[in-house]
Amino acid sequence: MQAKITGNEIKRLQGIARDIRVLIIKMLTEAGSGHPGGSLSIVEILTALYFYQMNHNPQDPNRDPFVLSKGHAVPALYAAFVKAGYLNEEEIYTLRKINSRIQGHPDHVRFPMLETSAGSLGLGLSIAQGMALAAHIDHKNYKVYCLIGDGESQEGQIWEAAMSAPKFKLENLVCILDYNKGQIDGPVEDIMDIEPIAQKWKSFNWNVLEIDGHNLHDIILALNQADHSHGKPTCIIAHTVKGKGVPFMEGVIDWHGKAPSQEEAQRALSEILSHE
Amino acid sequence: MSKATRASFGEAILALADRYPELVILDADLSKSTQTQSFSKKYPHRWFECGIAESNMLGIGAGLALCGKIPFVCSFACFLVGRFETIRVSIGYNQANVRMVGTHCGIGLGEDGYTQMSTEDIACMRSLPHVAVIQPADDRETKQCIEYLMKHKGPAYIRLTRQKVPVVHQDDYKFQFGKADILREGKDVVIIATGGVVGESLKAAHILEKEGIWAQIVNIHTIKPIDKDFLIREAKRVGKFVTVEDHNIHGGLGGAVAEELSCHSPSPLLRIGVEDLYAESGTAEDLYKKYGLDAESIASKTLTFLRSR
Structure with missing residues (x-):
């Protein structure tokens, strides 16, 4: 099954991805702290989900829930919400500040647009599974998308969830791994190597796809393939680059958890915008 | 039954x-x-x-x-x-x-x-x-x-x-979330129990009665939110409390009661429970006896507590 996607459509999505990157840099600079590296690496994945694949209308009980398990990347999601019209741009500058509903990590109670709170790593895939199971019980057709990190994959509960989703035959569950190869203390392969990661998910009996997580066409194709999975959940291993789109941040571990200065932000923004 | x-x-x-x-x-x-x-x-x-x-x-x-x-x-x-x-x-x-x-x-x-x-x-x-x-x-x-x-x-x-x-409630009992449940009236001490030790606490009240002590027995099913108004009322009326629970004496029912009383109406309080230790194998009955959660232990600890006041 091929996704029908035109060059113009890809261009539209690339434009949205660029705008999301701009918003991420702006909000993190204003916040003065946060996680640019892992926010920038998921931009194309979120763009494909929110502006091509998902029904995310919050009023619709049959919408497709999105679970951001790697909660520290939430600036990217707030930016996607701005582009989708769920958040005013002014509000993103309250990120990480007192009395804001947009917390440093996702808070479902303060901001219900977020389908779940998250941030303590390893927890989201189980929640996503519960949501997928609810669809089964009620014979609903929605799909559940869960984005996890590579460092996060070192958490044990991820593998408890990996074991149970195929048992419950959750073909309506899609786990996307943002494999950006870096975590706070260093390269994932040095800290606690997760390889052979595709084999791991395959051996847990998931439908496994491996893609370039910055290629919108590839992402859409993979999401489309996941739509046609029979009786098995799908894991999309998305190879990404930490800090993607801002050359001086790309692949630099130090940008995992620090906000750019005003000068760095100016440089980052001009680099993002020069990628027309 | x-x-x-x-x-x-x-x-x-x-x-x-x-x-x-x-x-x-x-x-x-x-x-x-x-x-x-x-x-x-x-x-x-x-x-x-x-x-x-x-x-x-x-x-x-x-x-x-x-x-x-x-x-x-x-x-x-x-x-x-x-x-x-x-x-x-x-x-x-x-x-x-x-x-x-x-x-x-x-x-x-x-x-x-x-x-x-x-x-x-x-x-x-x-x-x-x-x-x-x-x-x-x-x-x-x-x-x-x-x-x-x-x-x-x-x-x-x-x-x-x-x-x-054991059964501790009448047929017409109505559970009310967040409300203390008074099982037996008394004027000398308020014994507050929860869960599996409520029955033992009722038995303890009979033992205390023989010693001339009238214990009020209260079942706290809702440990959080705890019935603060009840505690304040009984602090004024009776003024002496014992808590009984099959849990560490720290942080459980005893902790909850201590927190409320100390803020709103400081009163003498004895906390009966597992005394900050790692317990062991045995029958429930033997364990309750050894660790002081059976009726006799509850009664004798309460007596000692009341006599020291």
């Missing part, structure tokens, strides 16, 4: 299943012990065996609740509360309508020994904002409490016994 509160729970969910289609049950390879097997046979599409992976089970429960279900997530109390990170974020912080059913609570678990006992669970759960902590005392109360939980908003922890507990 005496019955384990976990058995009453198993009967309650079966009785409520048709009226509440959103009720679902999750187990972690202990359904024979948590007494959900009858439910699983009658409602197989609403019962989920999650295997020995309690963190994942709790998270699945959170996801089901966020999609409108009312999941009862069941295991031994210690195995649920041991997965505290998932509870605090996925259930607590989300304010998900999950009912965490912890069975085999306290040293009353018996022969299996400390690893399967939970004597710190109330303390942990009480520390989470807006998570109700409930421990029913007998069959009738357990069933009403489970029915109440079909309508309660927010997460709840329910603590149930492995061992049989």
Whole structure:
């Protein structure tokens, strides 16, 4: 099954991805702290989900829930919400500040647009599974998308969830791994190597796809393939680059958890915008 | 008739299943012990065996609740509360309508020994904002409490016994969430008990009566939110308190009562419970005797406490 996607459509999505990157840099600079590296690496994945694949209308009980398990990347999601019209741009500058509903990590109670709170790593895939199971019980057709990190994959509960989703035959569950190869203390392969990661998910009996997580066409194709999975959940291993789109941040571990200065932000923004 | 509160729970969910289609049950390879097997046979599409992976089970429960279900997530109390990170974020912080059913609570678990006992669970759960902590005392109360939980908003922890507990309520008893339940009037001391030791506390009252002491016996089924008004009222009227629980004396019912009294109406308080130690194997009866939770121990400790005042 091929996704029908035109060059113009890809261009539209690339434009949205660029705008999301701009918003991420702006909000993190204003916040003065946060996680640019892992926010920038998921931009194309979120763009494909929110502006091509998902029904995310919050009023619709049959919408497709999105679970951001790697909660520290939430600036990217707030930016996607701005582009989708769920958040005013002014509000993103309250990120990480007192009395804001947009917390440093996702808070479902303060901001219900977020389908779940998250941030303590390893927890989201189980929640996503519960949501997928609810669809089964009620014979609903929605799909559940869960984005996890590579460092996060070192958490044990991820593998408890990996074991149970195929048992419950959750073909309506899609786990996307943002494999950006870096975590706070260093390269994932040095800290606690997760390889052979595709084999791991395959051996847990998931439908496994491996893609370039910055290629919108590839992402859409993979999401489309996941739509046609029979009786098995799908894991999309998305190879990404930490800090993607801002050359001086790309692949630099130090940008995992620090906000750019005003000068760095100016440089980052001009680099993002020069990628027309 | 005496019955384990976990058995009453198993009967309650079966009785409520048709009226509440959103009720679902999750187990972690202990359904024979948590007494959900009858439910699983009658409602197989609403019962989920999650295997020995309690963190994942709790998270699945959170996801089901966020999609409108009312999941009862069941295991031994210690195995649920041991997965505290998932509870605090996925259930607590989300304010998900999950009912965490912890069975085999306290040293009353018996022969299996400390690893399967939970004597710190109330303390942990009480520390989470807006998570109700409930421990029913007998069959009738357990069933009403489970029915109440079909309508309660927010997460709840329910603590149930492995061992049989005696009937302490009349036929016309009505469970009221958050309200102290006075089982016996008295003027000399207020003995506040919860769960499996409520029956022992009632027996202790009879022993004390022979010594000329009139003890009020109060069942606190809702440990959080605790009935503050009741405590303040009785502090003024009686002014001396004893708490009894099958849990560490730190952080549980005794802790909750101490916190309220010290803020609002400081009063002498004796906390009877597991005295900050790791218990051991034995029959529930032998353990209650050794660790001071049987009627005789409750009575004699209360007497010593009152005489020292």
